[in-house]
Amino acid sequence: MQFGIFSVGDVTPDPTTGRTPSEHERIAATVAIAQKAEEVGLDVFATGEHHNPPFVPSSPTTLLGYLAGRTERLILSTSTTLITTNDPVKIAEDFSVLQHLSEGRVDIMLGRGNTGPVYPWFGKDIRAAVSLTVENYELLRALWDEPIVDWSGKYRTPLQGFTLAPRPLDDVAPFVWHAAIRTPEIAELAAYYGDGFFANHIFWPASHTERMIALYRQRFAHYGHGTAEQAVVGLGGQVFMRPNSQDAVEEFRPYFDNAPVYGHGPSLEEFTAQTPLTVGSPQEVIDRTLGFRDYVGDYQRQLFLVDHAGLPLKTVLEQLDLLGAEVIPVLRKEFAVGRGDEVPDAPTHASQVAAARSRAGADEDAR
Known part of the structure; x- marks a missing residue:
């Protein structure tokens, strides 16, 4: 199981x-x-994508490319790439380049975005x-999977004889997570393609x-990708x-009370009771x-939000120290207890390459 943070x-x-x-300073x-x-x-480290103040990650791939050169082991992802705009x-070009820069330490989380004004800007x-x-x-998948793409649709100009350059590393696309908070159609899309589904489990x-995860698991099995337990889930x-x-x-109360995303509404106690927000000791x-x-x-991936609402960098780094020293080692151990044999490991580039070679070998044997 993978553990990480998203921003x-x-x-x-x-x-x-x-x-x-x-x-x-924020960047x-x-x-x-x-x-x-x-x-x-x-x-894992994952960054969001926003094109409006007060946010700075308007170019996630630029940030991840820089981080690829500043890290050695970390899986670099998005926590959301806007598939709509x-x-x-x-997207296909940028993430193929990122794969090569990071030696495969990259995957992608796709989402729709919920900021209305951004749509007409694009x-x-x-x-x-x-x-x-x-x-x-549908087009993104074709660009990664097919050497030559002829395509037409409703929302962009057609492609004729288009070849992606560079091709994905080892000719295997980045693993794709489809992210949603409330939209069952996205769970259906993830299930249809046999991709991962990330429930942004915060509000x-x-x-x-x-209900959302159950729907995804049921439809994953329906489309023949494996059992419901073999579906790939992130939270x-x-x-x-x-x-x-x-x-x-x-310490956290003034940050919660004034946060743009949830301040001035339910109390901290009400919000922690009704949602997964946890404020307390490492054991809690x-x-x-x-x-x-x-x-x-x-499930396969757990990401935590720790750097929001105006928290100073020093405090965020202290949160990471607590996660690394006191929380994640226990979670790794406890989540492994009773884990079913058929439950897949978290996806990596190496595991994706191995699966692709296995499929190719099976196809060759079938001939």
Whole structure:
């Protein structure tokens, strides 16, 4: 099982000091956070994609390319690449290059995006978000999988005799996660292609996530990719820790109360009771996270959000120290207990290459 962090890249004032970091400071902090994630033994760093203030990650592939040269082991991903407003040709090219730069340490998480004004900035209509997702992914898949692409659709100009350059590393595309908070059509899309499904498990109650994952698993099996237990699942989560639970609550409360995404609504206590947000001791984070398996089954990737709401870099790095030293080692051990033999490991480039060669060998034997 893989553990890591994801960032939305918000530039938010620190409510305890009133200071807002510059965009340059926020980008530099993100690099430091990713490097720290590798240092403390995490597996994955993922960055979001936003094209509007107060966010800075408008070019995730630029950031990931830089991180590829500054890290050695970390899997570099997105936590979301906008399949709706990006050109699939450019996505295919960028991630093929990233594969080569990182020696395969890259995968991709696709999502629709929920910021309405972004769509017209890129010449798209948010009302067509789901159909754009389906069509653009069909093309993206073809670009990675087929040596010569002839394609036509509704939302972009046709392609005739197009060959992607460079080809994916080892001629195997990056592993694809389809991300959604509330949209069952995305779970269906992931199941249809046999890709991973990432439930961004941060704002909705456990019962909602349970239904979404169950749908994906059922449809994954329906399309013949394996059993429901063999479906590849990832979850998001939000945590804030201190060795003492009450210290964590006291310190995090002003950040929660003023955060643009959930401040000025339910209280911190109400929100932690109703969603997976965990504010407390490392043991409380361990217990809460292990409980996710009770309603989604065994899964492959757990990402935590730790650098949002104006938290200063020093505090974020302290959170990573706690994750690396006290939380992740226990989670690795406990999640392995009782894990079914048929449950697949988390995807890596090496495992994808091995699977592709196995399929090629089976096809050759069949001839």
